[in-house]
Amino acid sequence: MSGLLEGRIAIVTGAGRGIGRAHALELARQGAKLVINDFGVTNNGEKSDSPAHDVVAEIEAMGGQAVVNGADVADFEQAGALIQQAIDTFGGLDILVNNAGFVRDRMLVNATEDEWDAVIRVHLKGHFATLRHAAAYWRAESKEGRQRIARVINTTSGAGLQGSIGQVAYSAAKGGIATMTLVAAAELGRVGVTVNALAPVAKTRMTEGAFDTSEMALPEDNSPIVAWLASEAAGHVTGRVFESDGGKLTLEDGWRHVASRDKGSRWETAELGPIVDALIAEAPAPEPVYGA
Known part of the structure; x- marks a missing residue:
């Protein structure tokens, strides 16, 4: 097989x-x-049973190379072993696509502590753990004069960017992933690593039942941008968040300084009402929360 990623070594969670x-x-x-x-x-x-073996068989049937890994990516040691498996099996690591996750949707007043912890763990810690071990490998390679052209693509969501009613834990985790992407991009650029994030829109197990999916894109409609961001050609793109919805690709922009007033001294509580109203009047209206 040949293509834009010929010879590159990737992990997809x-x-x-x-x-x-x-x-x-x-x-x-x-x-x-x-x-x-x-x-x-x-x-x-x-x-439940993992279908990873079936995916490996599909890849091998098309002439590619792949191996199975069953790690819990939110377990720090298992995440390290996952990174090491790529290195031991194929001789290195060039691409990390963090995608693993699940949902336990609840309105805020009904959410339990266990549900919150589980969702934050698999999404947010699951992204951190693999990225932390991969970053350590790439930094060590750079110090030894073997700097790799490495790429990370994290998975955020519109829920994390605009919020989503009934998904307080999922929204918080995905928002954290978007911010983690910005920090990692700033820190890892010096060792040849770009870090970006994708908010995919697609008909999957996670969306069916929660939304009307009849008009939603298919999972594979989101993958070309991931493959391109994983390529050597994407070296100038880092710290960016994209949303992919079928044939529509959107560059997202997060929190920004949009309006300010500087008194030059401490504000008095009673005088802040008109100041806040003036700031809101100058700023663009926020995008609505999904489901609001």
Whole structure:
């Protein structure tokens, strides 16, 4: 196989089904060698059989190379072993696509502590743990004079960028991932790593039942931008967040300084009402929360 990612080595987490599977297949079509990570859980986070072996078989059938990994990416040691598997199996690591996750949707007043912890753990810690170990490897390679042209693509969501009614934990986790992407991009650029994030829109296990998915894009419609961002051609793009919705690709922009007043001294509480109203009047209206 040959393509934009010929000879590059990639990990895709949560690659057994849905969007992760589609990303893995597209990276393979473009020539990447892959570690297919899938812990094997239901949409609500319950353990089930992992379909990662089926994805590896699909890749091998098209002439590509891939191996299975069943790590829990939110377990710090297992995440480290996942990164090491790519290095041991294929001789290095060039691409990390963080995609693993599940939902436990609740309105805020009904959300439980366990549900909150589970969602934050798999999404936010699951992104951190793999990225932390990969970053350590890439920094060590750079220090030894073997700097790799490395790429990270994280998975955020419109829920994390604009918020989503009934998804307080998921929105918080995905918002954290978007911010983590900005920090990682700023810190890792010196060792040859770009870090970007994608908010994919697609009909998957996570959206079916929660939304009307009849008009939604397919999982594979989101994968070309991931493959391109994973390529050497994308070296000038880092610290960016994109939303992909079928044939529509949107560059997102996060929190910014949009209006200010500087008194030059401490504000008095009673005088702040008109100041706040003036700032709001000058600023663009925020995009509405999904479901509001």
